[in-house]
Amino acid sequence: MMVFSGILKSTNQNTSHPSATVTLDSTSQQPATTSDERSKSTSPKVSATAASLTTDPVRSPYIRTKENLLPLDAEIPDLRELNHSLEALAAIFPDVQVEVFREMLSSFEEESRLAVVTEALLKHKMKYVRGRYRVASKEKEKEKADGNEDETKLQDSKGIVPVEEKFRSEGYKKAVKTVAYHEFKGLPRSTINAVLAERNHSYTLARPTLVDLSSKSWRFSISSFFSRRKPLTAVEAGHHPLVVWQSSGQGSIMPTIKTTGSPELDKELFDSLITPLQERALLEREEKDHALALEINNHEAEEQEALHDCECCYTAYAFEELSACDIGGHFICFQCIRHAGNEAIFGQGWQRNIDLNGGTLRCLAAMAGECTGCIPQEQVRRAFLEDKGEEILRKLDERLIEDSLLKTGLPLIRCPFCNYAEIDELYLPEAQQSWRLKRLGPSSIYTILIVVLGVGMIPFLLPFCILFSFLFLCLSSKRTFGDYAIDQFQESVIRLRRKQHGLKFVCQNQRCGRSSCISCSKAWNDIHICHESSLLALRTQVELAMSLAIKRTCPRCNTSFVKSSGCNKLTCVCGYQMCYVCRKDIGSGEGYRHFCEHFRPNGGRRCTECSKCDLYRCEDDEVVVKKAKEKAEREWMDKEGGGIGGDEKVRKVLEQKWKRGRGVTWWEGEGWWQWNLPNSEQILDSLVEGVIE
Numbered sequence: 001m002m003v004f005s006g007i008l009k010s011t012n013q014n015t016s017h018p019s020a021t022v023t024l025d026s027t028s029q030q031p032a033t034t035s036d037e038r039s040k041s042t043s044p045k046v047s048a049t050a051a052s053l054t055t056d057p058v059r060s061p062y063i064r065t066k067e068n069l070l071p072l073d074a075e076i077p078d079l080r081e082l083n084h085s086l087e088a089l090a091a092i093f094p095d096v097q098v099e100v101f102r103e104m105l106s107s108f109e110e111e112s113r114l115a116v117v118t119e120a121l122l123k124h125k126m127k128y129v130r131g132r133y134r135v136a137s138k139e140k141e142k143e144k145a146d147g148n149e150d151e152t153k154l155q156d157s158k159g160i161v162p163v164e165e166k167f168r169s170e171g172y173k174k175a176v177k178t179v180a181y182h183e184f185k186g187l188p189r190s191t192i193n194a195v196l197a198e199r200n201h202s203y204t205l206a207r208p209t210l211v212d213l214s215s216k217s218w219r220f221s222i223s224s225f226f227s228r229r230k231p232l233t234a235v236e237a238g239h240h241p242l243v244v245w246q247s248s249g250q251g252s253i254m255p256t257i258k259t260t261g262s263p264e265l266d267k268e269l270f271d272s273l274i275t276p277l278q279e280r281a282l283l284e285r286e287e288k289d290h291a292l293a294l295e296i297n298n299h300e301a302e303e304q305e306a307l308h309d310c311e312c313c314y315t316a317y318a319f320e321e322l323s324a325c326d327i328g329g330h331f332i333c334f335q336c337i338r339h340a341g342n343e344a345i346f347g348q349g350w351q352r353n354i355d356l357n358g359g360t361l362r363c364l365a366a367m368a369g370e371c372t373g374c375i376p377q378e379q380v381r382r383a384f385l386e387d388k389g390e391e392i393l394r395k396l397d398e399r400l401i402e403d404s405l406l407k408t409g410l411p412l413i414r415c416p417f418c419n420y421a422e423i424d425e426l427y428l429p430e431a432q433q434s435w436r437l438k439r440l441g442p443s444s445i446y447t448i449l450i451v452v453l454g455v456g457m458i459p460f461l462l463p464f465c466i467l468f469s470f471l472f473l474c475l476s477s478k479r480t481f482g483d484y485a486i487d488q489f490q491e492s493v494i495r496l497r498r499k500q501h502g503l504k505f506v507c508q509n510q511r512c513g514r515s516s517c518i519s520c521s522k523a524w525n526d527i528h529i530c531h532e533s534s535l536l537a538l539r540t541q542v543e544l545a546m547s548l549a550i551k552r553t554c555p556r557c558n559t560s561f562v563k564s565s566g567c568n569k570l571t572c573v574c575g576y577q578m579c580y581v582c583r584k585d586i587g588s589g590e591g592y593r594h595f596c597e598h599f600r601p602n603g604g605r606r607c608t609e610c611s612k613c614d615l616y617r618c619e620d621d622e623v624v625v626k627k628a629k630e631k632a633e634r635e636w637m638d639k640e641g642g643g644i645g646g647d648e649k650v651r652k653v654l655e656q657k658w659k660r661g662r663g664v665t666w667w668e669g670e671g672w673w674q675w676n677l678p679n680s681e682q683i684l685d686s687l688v689e690g691v692i693e
Contacts, residue, residue, distance in 0.1 A: 061258060061259050062244060062246065062256040062257065062258060062259070063256055063257050063258075063259060063266060063270055063274070064246075064254060064256045066270065069263065069266055069267055069270060070263040070266065071263065072263050072264055072267065073169070073171070073263060073264070075169070076169070078110075079167055079169060082105055082167045083161070083166045083167055085101075085105055085113060085114040085117070086098065086101050086102065086105065086161055086165075086166060086167065087160060087161050088114060089101040089105075089114070089117060089118065089121075090160050090161050091160055092118060093121060093125075094134070094160075095133050095134055095525075096121070096125075096129055096132065096133060096134060097129075097132040097133065097134050098134075098161055098162075098165040099132060099165070099200075099560065100128060100129055100132050101117065102165070102167065102200070102558070103558060103559065103560070104117045104120065104121075104128060105117060105167075106558060108120075131543075131544070131547065132560075133544070134525075164199075164200060164202040164204070164205055165200060168200065168201050168202075168264075169264070171261070171262050171264075172201070172262050172264045172265055173196075173201045174261075174262070175260040175261050175262035175265045176196060176201050176202075176203045176206075176262075176265060177192070177193070177196065177201075178260065178261070179203060179242065179260055179265070180192045180196065180203065180206070180207075180210060182241075183210075183241050183242075184210050184213075184214050186214055187210065187213060187214055188582075188584045188585070189585075190555070190578065190583070190584045190585025190586075191213065191582055191583045191584045191585075192210065193555035193585070194552070194553065194554075194555050194578060194583035194584075194585075195209050195210055195213070195583060196555065197553040197554065197555035197558055198551070198552070198553040198560075203265060203268065203269070204268060204272055213582070213583075240273055242257050242258055242260075242269060242273070243255050243256070243257055243273055243274070243277075244256050244257070244258060254278075254281075255273070255274050255277045255278070256274070257269050257270060257273060257274055290386075294321075297318055297320060298317075298318050301318040301319070306318070306319065308322055308331055309331065310322065310331055310332060310333035310335075310336060311330045311331050311332065311364075311365040311366065311367070312332050312333070312336040312364040312365060312366055313333065313335070313336055315333060315335075317333045317334075321333055321334050321335075322334070323337065323375055323376070323379035323380075323382075323383065324375075324379075325363035325365065325371060325373030325374060325375055326373050326374055326375075326376060327363070327371060327372060327373030327374075328363065328365065328371045328373050330363055330364075330365035330367070330371060330373070332363070332364050332365065332375060334382070334383035334386060334387075336364055337361060337364070337375065337379070337380060337383040337384075338383055338384060338387060338389065338392075340353045340361055340364055341353070341361065341380070341383075341384065341389075341392060341396060342392065344361075344396075345392060345395050345396055345399060350399070354400075355374045356400070356403060356404075358374050358377075359377065359400050360374050360375055360376065360377045360380055361374065361375045361380055362374055362375075363375065381393060398419045401419070402419060405421055410423050410424075411423065411424035411425075412424055413505060413518060415505070415507040415509065415512060415514070415516060416516050416521040416522075417507065417512055417514050417516065417523075418507060418509050418511065418512040419509075420507050420508060420509040420512060422508075488684060489684075489688065492681070492684050492685050492688045493688060495681070495685055496685060496688060496689055503517050503518045503519050503528075504516075504517065504518075504524050504528075505517070505518050505524075537636070538633070538636050541632050541635075541636050542629055542632045542633055542636070544632075545628045545629065545631065545632035546625050546628050546629050546632070547562060548628070549624045549625050549627075549628035550562055550563070550624065550625055552570065552578070552580065552583065554572040554574060554576050554578070555576070556572065556574050556575075556576040557572065557573070557574040557576070559572060559573065559574070563580050567595075567615045567616055568580040568581055568595065568613060568614065568615055568616065569586065569591070569592060569594075569595070569615070575587075577591070579594055579595075579613055581613040581614070582613055592615070594612065594613065595612055595613050595614065595615040596610055596612040596613070596614055596615070597612075598610060
């Protein structure tokens with residue numbers, strides 16, 4: 001015991017224990033300073049370690065809130081340069097898919113890469129594009145119309161290239177592969193790599209394809225049969241394998257995700273999986289709290305005999321659920337306000353229930369004399385917002401705005417996708433309000449010819465001019481032929497100025513924001529062609545969907561290709577070998593042994609002895625192409641239904657033409673009798689455009 005006490009005593013004297021420092025500091029100032037200095041001089045590393053342990057908590061492997069997300073890593077210079085080049089090419093060639101630019105930038109040298117790719121596309125565009133033109137995505141337009149701008153389906157609102165189409169860092173690719181390998185253990189890694197290469201290593205876009213392939217594999221069928229496991233789904237965020245439900249410490253559970261090692265992938269998964277679950281839980285909790293508070297308030301008001309009768313339905317309500325008109329002070333409950341608003345918007349009660357001058361509801365009190373009062377707008381909004389009436393309020397505002405615009409009688413430009421409208425007023429600066437004749441030069445021969453022909457036709461047109469002048473004088477003494485000609489000339493100048501400004505109309509509605517063409521009222525797609533043939537658009541969309549369905553991408557060099565004929569053993573130009581059916585890597589000696597080698601007396605049927613892929617048979621490929629074709633036709637019909645006026649006869653004619661195939665008979669082609677002759681406005685615009693500037 002004495003030896004043990006001596007050891008403890010010597011240890012306490014040679015170390016700076018916190019309790020010893022506090023005791024000395026309470027008795028004298030000098031010993032405390034000496035002890036502190038001795039501790040700093042003897043063990044600075046230990047002090048630094050202790051400070052780090054107290055300031056930096058141990059990072060949890062689970063992410064619960066956005067505060068747990070690590071900041072995104074800065075892009076390396078080469079990756080940043082590639083993405084900048086990608087955005088520049090997308091702006092120069094807006095009709096080409098980003099996949100083409102990505103392949104070309106990866107294959108060319110680093111020096112002057114952007115200039116070389118641009119020159120190659122300008123000279124040999126068909127060679128590199130190979131039909132991969134950009135088609136407007138209906139899903140993205142719908143998401144933009146709904147206002148989902150913060151979703152990481154990844155539309156980058158700051159650039160013209162979506163995030164999922166940009167070059168990804170090696171850390172992100174590695175994390176995506178690790179997550180995919182862990183989730184889809186029943187699929188070969190070569191298949192996973194092939195799917196990731198097709199989707200530019202985007203986990204969110206590649207997972208639906210991997211889920212579909214995994215549900216068809218024999219390993220998953222056997223394991224799900226014995227474990228009674230439900231099939232994987234690509235849409236349910238709550239059942240995602242990376243989502244872990246943990247206790248919140250308050251008698252409930254909350255969703256979290258496991259860290260993947262990549263801050264970019266963590267943010268993508270958190271925004272697409274956890275954020276919707278948290279918003280849904282918050283909304284449900286607020287609804288329950290509001291219902292409980294309303295029940296308690298009504299119960300207390302009933303006990304205190306503080307209920308008031310609605311003068312429309314004569315039902316007793318608490319004071320908080322009543323409103324009053326601004327003249328007679330009649331009490332109207334929120335339920336009657338909602339019923340009256342719905343009847344005005346969706347029924348026949350617009351003129352009866354809506355006061356157009358005040359933009360609100362009229363008084364609904366059932367009394368002998370009609371009350372001229374109105375319900376305040378704040379109370380109307382409060383009544384609808386208590387019952388999820390944001391959409392009804394929006395429709396009410398749109399209806400009021402539409403009524404006000406119609407009363408003004410001003411010319412309007414309307415968005416074809418929503419109720420947004422602007423005054424059709426062309427602003428012309430002073431420099432463009434006046435006009436002058438074009439200067440003569442080498443390129444003015446055509447203009448001079450037009451002027452000469454126009455002047456030469458005056459003797460022939462003079463009798464008609466005199467006749468028209470006589471008719472104008474007879475019909476109206478205030479308007480002569482000269483005034484009419486000047487007005488037509490001014491209108492032609494305005495049309496030319498508007499043509500110089502362009503026909504693109506951008507809707508300023510925050511819920512829409514789509515671009516359209518003023519001339520044909522169709523969605524604006526660069527490069528835009530007005531009144532494009534509907535049948536040609538159908539054929540283009542269907543062929544593109546079918547080609548994308550059978551496209552394969554090499555995971556080694558990211559080259560896309562389509563099998564036109566031959567067996568299902570595909571060999572890329574880089575030497576990578578893969579199966580066309582299951583996308584598995586069949587290199588390194590496997591080769592044709594990957595396919596079925598059993599003899600089958602009746603060809604064209606599946607093998608009954610094994611489940612290997614067929615060497616020549618592509619049933620799955622045909623089914624995928626057929627489904628893609630049917631889906632593209634259905635989407636086109638839904639999209640173009642309003643453009644063709646909803647006429648079923650036109651629909652049937654287009655469907656019959658498409659079913660007949662690509663063969664077009666001579667009477668279906670465009671002949672000289674089908675040419676559109678220019679009208680008087682087009683002829684006048686051509687003459688004015690050739691003369692003035």
